[in-house]
Amino acid sequence: MRNNPETGMTLIVKTITRLTVGLILLFGIYIILHGHLSPGGGFAGGVIVALSFVHLMLAFGKDIAVSRVSKNLASNLESIGALMFLSIALLGFLGGSFFLNILPKGTPFNLFSAGIIPLCNIAIGIKVGVGLFAIFLALVVLERSK
Amino acid sequence: MNNTTIIPLFVIIPLAAAFLISLVGKFIRRSSETIIFISSLVLLVFSLYARFLLNSSAGKIMIYKIGGWAPPFGICMVLDGLSCFMLITVNLIAFFVAVYSLSYMEQYTDKPKFFTLFSLMVCGMNGLIITGDLFNLFVFLEIASIASYALVAFGTEAEELEASFKYAIMGSVASAFIFIGIAFLYSFTSTLNMADMARVLSNKQNEWVIPFVGVLFLMGFGLKSALVPFHAWLPDAHPSAPASISAMLSGVLIKTLGIYSLIRIFFNIIGPTQGYLTVLMFLGAISMIVGVVLALSQWDLKRLLAYHSISQIGYVVLGIGLGTPLGVLGGLFHLFNHSVFKSLLFLNSGAVDYATGTRDLKETGGLGKLMPVTAKTNLVASMSIAGIPPFNGFFSKAIIIIACLEKGNFGYAICAVIGSILTLASFMKVQKFAFLGEIKDKFKNIKEAPFAMLFSMVCLAIICIFGGLMLIPSLRFFLDDAVAVILKGTGYASVVLEAAAK
Amino acid sequence: MLYFLCLILFCVGLYGVLRKRNLVKMIIGLGIMEYAMNLFFVLLGYRFDGRAPIYAKDQEILNMVDPLPQALVLTSIVIGLGVTALVISIAVRIYEKYGTFDITKIKRLKG
Numbered sequence: 001m002r003n004n005p006e007t008g009m010t011l012i013v014k015t016i017t018r019l020t021v022g023l024i025l026l027f028g029i030y031i032i033l034h035g036h037l038s039p040g041g042g043f044a045g046g047v048i049v050a051l052s053f054v055h056l057m058l059a060f061g062k063d064i065a066v067s068r069v070s071k072n073l074a075s076n077l078e079s080i081g082a083l084m085f086l087s088i089a090l091l092g093f094l095g096g097s098f099f100l101n102i103l104p105k106g107t108p109f110n111l112f113s114a115g116i117i118p119l120c121n122i123a124i125g126i127k128v129g130v131g132l133f134a135i136f137l138a139l140v141v142l143e144r145s146k
Numbered sequence: 147m148n149n150t151t152i153i154p155l156f157v158i159i160p161l162a163a164a165f166l167i168s169l170v171g172k173f174i175r176r177s178s179e180t181i182i183f184i185s186s187l188v189l190l191v192f193s194l195y196a197r198f199l200l201n202s203s204a205g206k207i208m209i210y211k212i213g214g215w216a217p218p219f220g221i222c223m224v225l226d227g228l229s230c231f232m233l234i235t236v237n238l239i240a241f242f243v244a245v246y247s248l249s250y251m252e253q254y255t256d257k258p259k260f261f262t263l264f265s266l267m268v269c270g271m272n273g274l275i276i277t278g279d280l281f282n283l284f285v286f287l288e289i290a291s292i293a294s295y296a297l298v299a300f301g302t303e304a305e306e307l308e309a310s311f312k313y314a315i316m317g318s319v320a321s322a323f324i325f326i327g328i329a330f331l332y333s334f335t336s337t338l339n340m341a342d343m344a345r346v347l348s349n350k351q352n353e354w355v356i357p358f359v360g361v362l363f364l365m366g367f368g369l370k371s372a373l374v375p376f377h378a379w380l381p382d383a384h385p386s387a388p389a390s391i392s393a394m395l396s397g398v399l400i401k402t403l404g405i406y407s408l409i410r411i412f413f414n415i416i417g418p419t420q421g422y423l424t425v426l427m428f429l430g431a432i433s434m435i436v437g438v439v440l441a442l443s444q445w446d447l448k449r450l451l452a453y454h455s456i457s458q459i460g461y462v463v464l465g466i467g468l469g470t471p472l473g474v475l476g477g478l479f480h481l482f483n484h485s486v487f488k489s490l491l492f493l494n495s496g497a498v499d500y501a502t503g504t505r506d507l508k509e510t511g512g513l514g515k516l517m518p519v520t521a522k523t524n525l526v527a528s529m530s531i532a533g534i535p536p537f538n539g540f541f542s543k544a545i546i547i548i549a550c551l552e553k554g555n556f557g558y559a560i561c562a563v564i565g566s567i568l569t570l571a572s573f574m575k576v577q578k579f580a581f582l583g584e585i586k587d588k589f590k591n592i593k594e595a596p597f598a599m600l601f602s603m604v605c606l607a608i609i610c611i612f613g614g615l616m617l618i619p620s621l622r623f624f625l626d627d628a629v630a631v632i633l634k635g636t637g638y639a640s641v642v643l644e645a646a647a648k
Numbered sequence: 649m650l651y652f653l654c655l656i657l658f659c660v661g662l663y664g665v666l667r668k669r670n671l672v673k674m675i676i677g678l679g680i681m682e683y684a685m686n687l688f689f690v691l692l693g694y695r696f697d698g699r700a701p702i703y704a705k706d707q708e709i710l711n712m713v714d715p716l717p718q719a720l721v722l723t724s725i726v727i728g729l730g731v732t733a734l735v736i737s738i739a740v741r742i743y744e745k746y747g748t749f750d751i752t753k754i755k756r757l758k759g
Contacts, residue, residue: 039702043726072172079169086162092213093151135733139740281720288727292734299738304745307738314735315665318678321731322658325685325724332717333692 009059017059024052032125036117042124049125050132057140074134081127088119152196153210153223156233156272159185159192164265171258178258179248182265186237186244189268193237197230197624206627209278209646217278217646218342224278224642227627232275232406234624235482238609239397239489240268242602246493247390249596250500254388260300267293267394271402278642280328280338283410287324287370287403291317294399298387309379309386316379320369327362330355331415341642344415348636356416363411364425371404373463374433377456381440384455385448385505389496392448396455397489401481405462414631414638418469426467431558433460434565441572447495447505447580450572451488454531457565458484464562465546466632470553475629476545482625483538483613487530490606494524497595497603498580507576512585517594521581523607528577530610532570538613650691657684671739671749675732682728686721693717 028048035041163185171178200206210223225233244264251257270290277283295317299310332338334355335346347356365376372380380400384392412422437457444450462484465477497520498513499505514521530539543566550559594600616624631638661684664677693714701715743749 039700043722076169079165082165083162083169086158086165090158132729135737139733139737281723285723285727288731292727292730295731295734295738299741302741304742307742307745311671311735311738311742314731314738315674315678318731318735319662319665319681321727322681322685326658326688329685329689329692329717332689338716 013059017055021052021056024055025049028052028125028129032121033118035121042121043128045121046125046128047132049129050136053129053133054136057136071134071137074130074137077130078127078134081123081125081130085120085123085127088116088123091116150208150210150225152192152199153208153225153276154212155192156189156196156276157269159189160265160269160272164262164269167258167265168262171261178261182244182261183248185265186241186268189237189272190241193230193233196225197234200225200227200230200627201623206630207641207645209642211646217643218337218339221282222278222339222642222646223276224341225276226631226638226641227629228406228409228631229275231478231482231624231628232402233272235485236268236271236275236398236402239394239485242606243390243393243397243489243493246393246496246599246602247388249598250390250496251388253500254301260297260388263293263297263300264391264394266290267297267399271398274402275406278340280331280340280343280415283340283407284321284324284328287407288321290399290403291321291370294391294395297391298383298395300388300391301386306386309382313379313383316369316376320366320376322366323362323369324366327359327366330359330362334359340410340415341639341646344417344636344639345643347416348639357421360412360416360422363408364422367404367408367411368429371400371408371459371463372433372456373404373429373459374436374456375429377433377437380456381449381452384452385446389448389492389499392452392496393489393492396452396492397485400455400459401462401485405459405466405481409466409632413635415636417636423467423469426463427555427558430460430462430464430467431561433457434464435460435561438565438568438572442568445507447498447507447510447576448492450507450576451491451495454491454569454572455484455488457569458488458531460565461543461546461562464558465542465549468546468549468553468555470549471629471633472545472552473549474632475625476542476549478628478632479616479625480539480542480546482616483530483542483610486606486609486613487527487539490523490527490603490610491531493599493603493606494520494527497599500595500599501592507579509586510580511583512581513592514581515585516592517581519594519600519604523603524581525577526607526610528573530613532573533566534570536611536614538610538616541614541617651688654684654688654691657687660684669751671742671751674751675735675739678735679728679732682724686724686728689717689721689724 028045028051030045031040031048032042032045035045163181167178167181171181200208206227208225209217210225211217212221212223215221244261247260247264251260254260267290270286270288270293273286274283274290277286295310295314298313299307328338331343334352335343335350337343337346369376369379384395387395408426412418412426416422434457437453437455437460441450441453441457444453458480462477462481465473465475465480468474468477495505497517498510501517501520502510502513504510526537530537533540533543543562547559547562550556550562595603615621634641658681661677661679661681664680665674666677668674668677693716695711695713698711698713701712701718739749746753
């Protein structure tokens with residue numbers, strides 16, 4: 001993240017953003033991974049992940065955020081997230097039913113438990129995170145194009 | 147793997163197709179066309195096959211438990227006569243529209259996005275039809291609606307955006323009403339499964355909840371299906387979309403989202419009382435007359451067709467509102483016929499638009515000589531919608547009118563006849579100004595539409611001509627099963643719960 | 649009593665949608681309406697002295713509020729997000745074409 005005074009907000013905002021944006025991203029991933037144990041899950045975590053990128057974009061201007069996640073990459077990842085979710089659901093056919101939880105359930109309150117639910121959460125997290133970011137990006141690009 | 151595995155495939159296939167297209171459509175040329183063609187063909191074949199399976203299954207009902215959870219607690223999918231009827235209608239039209247779009251969408255940029263949204267819309271409609279859970283119905287309804295808002299704005303011209311905005315606002319308000327209705331029903335019955343809900347409701351007495359919820363649903367689904375007091379968005383939204391999408395919107399979307407949900411909730415969950423039926427009949431009759439009168443004065447071809455959609459939806463609602471076996475049969479048969487001929491008419495208007503670049507009837511003329519196939523299919527569709535004897539529209543309208551007379555509602559029968567005559571007048575105008583008469587100089591060089599477009603138009607025209615054959619006894623099971631489900635009313639609950647318990 | 653609050657909130661939203669002339673204000677009205685109905689649905693599942701419906705260690709399943717409306721409302725919020733994003737992008741494009749947000753000036757379609 002170069003410090004280019006031409007784009008984005010003031011130095012204070014940029015410094016704080018540089019410190020916090022990683023933490024926000026990490027927190028989002030934490031929420032996604034613990035979706036089956038505590039409140040939160042794919043959607044909430046995905047929104048937080050998206051917010052970390054939005055934060056970056058607001059502070060440093062559009063170009064830096066786009067250099068991290070371009071619009072094409074975002075829309076491709078979104079499709080991949082959706083297909084991942086669908087294929088997890090289809091895996092249930094192996095056990096005989098759509099959306100059947102075929103993986104071993106494990107013991108409750110462990111991180112690796114609850115069968116396919118954490119996998120679903122990850123898929124949703126990817127989809128929501130990049131999807132929301134793509135919406136934001138599209139609106140910003142739309143506004144700039146005038 | 148047993149027979150019921152086919153049921154969730156109606157949601158899985160279009161959903162997978164949508165995201166595959168958006169993933170690979172940009173990189174591999176013509177991949178989006180291939181995927182959409184295969185997926186819609188497979189859906190059509192599967193829906194016909196589901197009809198075949200349904201005949202062999204016990205009690206003519208098939209239940210699929212998602213994730214293996216039993217119905218009152220888990221979400222289930224129900225395939226009965228009515229769902230199967232709607233599935234075949236939707237997937238038939240969707241297949242022909244998809245084939246048509248292969249050529250038609252050449253004039254727009256970004257075909258992969260179009261086909262993604264198209265697949266999502268089909269997914270929403272199929273899901274809405276087969277689900278057995280009230281909230282699931284709402285979710286699929288929103289999937290289909292959001293896809294259709296985006297598709298209406300697909301051209302991103304000023305008028306299209308305006309129409310889409312209007313449609314999106316109206317649609318969201320309608321969804322809000324539906325959502326509140328579902329919330330009330332949930333708080334009253336403590337269940338979301340449609341069959342279980344019907345069972346609880348039949349055991350409970352309450353003076354005000356049911357009528358209140360009924361009014362909310364009537365407003366919500368009335369807005370979605372564009373019955374007359376709520377019709378303002380339709381004549382803007384439907385003409386603004388690309389022609390193939392207009393065909394989907396007018397042909398199946400308003401019927402699936404509006405009429406099918408209305409039937410499911412009013413007949414199978416709440417249970418039909420004379421009050422609701424009277425309201426439905428009244429709304430149907432008003433829609434019939436107002437729609438056709440407004441259509442008479444239109445000069446924009448697609449706008450005229452959109453007003454006719456309102457009018458024809460009126461016939462369907464009137465038939466179903468009669469509540470007698472004959473009336474419901476006529477209503478459902480008209481629903482199928484209207485899907486076929488209204489899609490055909492919109493596809494024809496798209497072909498005219500494609501060839502000449504205008505849809506104003508004052509500017510066109512004499513196209514019959516240059517576009518012979520389009521002119522003939524348009525003639526067939528116009529005759530069908532106006533109810534001229536050998537075509538399918540005649541049979542369904544005749545059944546509805548006879549059912550009105552049988553029940554003693556002479557006023558409604560007269561309304562139906564008047565509506566039919568005005569429809570004929572309006573389509574004579576279309577034929578005269580679009581296809582007969584002298585060719586204008588600037589249209590001397592136009593060509594007939596490409597093969598893919600002609601293929602779907604001709605196929606739909608053939609269905610129009612032979613649609614009346616569905617009434618002969620050996621093919622009538624298709625309609626009769628659907629009618630039986632509606633007439634069973636809240637008996638639906640025990641049928642579903644018994645089938646699920648197995 | 650709280651239900652009436654929801655009703656009032658809903659009516660405020662409906663007023664915004666139907667009566668305001670600015671596209672953005674209409675969208676805000678739509679948002680308010682959505683929040684009102686979500687609030688209403690969550691309230692339906694509430695019980696006094698209830699606690700959050702989370703299955704945690706060392707806790708019995710007693711006195712939980714109804715978790716189903718919360719799951720449904722989460723879905724409804726996602727749907728609301730989708731609709732709002734779409735409507736806003738349409739409104740931005742309308743502004744590009746017409747140069748105004750005033751619906752009385754956006755009238756190229758005849759009724």
